[in-house]
Amino acid sequence: MNVPLQHPFRKLPSATGVGYKPQHFQAIMDNPAPVEWLEIHAENYMGQGGRPLAQLRALASKFAFSVHGVGLSIGSETDLDVDHLDRLKTLCDWLQPAQFSEHLAWSTHDSHFLNDLLPLPYTKDTLTLVANHVDQVQNHLGRTMLLENPSSYLAFAESTFEEYDFLDQITKRTGCGLLLDVNNVFVSATNLNYDPRAYIDAFPIDSVKEIHLGGHDEDEDSDGAPLLIDSHGREIVDPVWALYDYTIAKTGPVPTLIEWDTDVPDWTVLADEAMRADTILTQQSQVAAQ
Structure with a gap:
């Protein structure tokens, strides 16, 4: 993994991508339409080394890549794991992805990794902590x-920022961009009882460089109220598609x-979901060109 891959992709196209799964390798190589980029x-x-990196090497000759982290624990009160950062840098230096992203969350306690991405209170202290960690990641x-x-599944009483204002402040302090997960907006809005379109209206759209869409599961809380779980294990529901359409009308075409x-389903099912997103992106591109 020492020699960087040589490929022509320096940015993500404003088109549809999918999270890459090895069982889809041959299908993607043979007929990827409408998918134009991949994320790992x-x-x-x-x-x-081994087969996983060999597959990435083959795919990188045809597709732009985005790398999505799930283990840095950006919101942790403890220091970031420098060994983890080193391994991440080795991967990014080799693959040369167009973008790298992580979550506004924490997932570690002491030396233990938790199998969840946990929320944060939005306070001045947390803002400083997260901004420092983002700076450390970007510098490293x-x-x-x-x-x-x-x-989100709960709100913190001590929060003094709205989430979109907190994210806006992070971008201004660090120069980082934002990944807007539209399904997460819908899940959080349902669980915390606010208007998802109002959230999108207030979001710092100019900082959005990538959008995620995914499926969620439906449950109930102890009072019988709807509780949505961000599971990434099923098709995207119609209200999330509608929110995505609303979002893209504001952002213009963004890599999705x-x-x-x-x-994980057969490739044809995933490709159908990608085609639906591609249709919305194409429609907005046509509107923007008028």
Whole structure:
């Protein structure tokens, strides 16, 4: 993994991508339409060789890549794991992705990694903590990162910022960009009882460099109220598609990823989801050209 890959892709196209899964390798190589770029979870490719990296090498000759981290724990009160950062840098230096992103969340306690991306209170202290960690990541990797809005299941009484204002402040302090997960907006809005379109209206749209779409599961809380779980394990529901359409009308065409990480379907199912996103992107491109 020492020699950087040589490929022509320095930015993501304003088109549809999918989260890459090895079982889809041959289908993507043979007939990827409408998919024009791919994303991987960094932690799955921090080894030193073998079939996974060989597949990435082949795919990188045809597609732009985005690397999405799930293990840095940007919001942790403890220091970032420098060994993890080193492995991440090795991957990014080799693959040369067009973008790198992580979550506005924490997932570590002491030396233990938790199997969840947990929310943060939006306070001045947390703002300073997260901004310092974002600066550390960007300096270590030598590249600008994107920060993703979380899916939320509770609100912190001590928060003094709205989430979109908190994210805006992070971008202004660090120069990072934002990854807008539209499904996360819908999940959080349902769970915390606010208007998802009002959230999009207030979001710092100019900082959005990538959009995610995914499926969620429906449950109920202890009072019988709807509780949505960001699962990435099923098709995208119609209200999220409608919110995406509303969002793209504001942002214009933005690279858009279909996330499907559990109960992964056949390639044709994933390609159909990508085609639906591509149709919305194409329509907005035509509107913008008029």
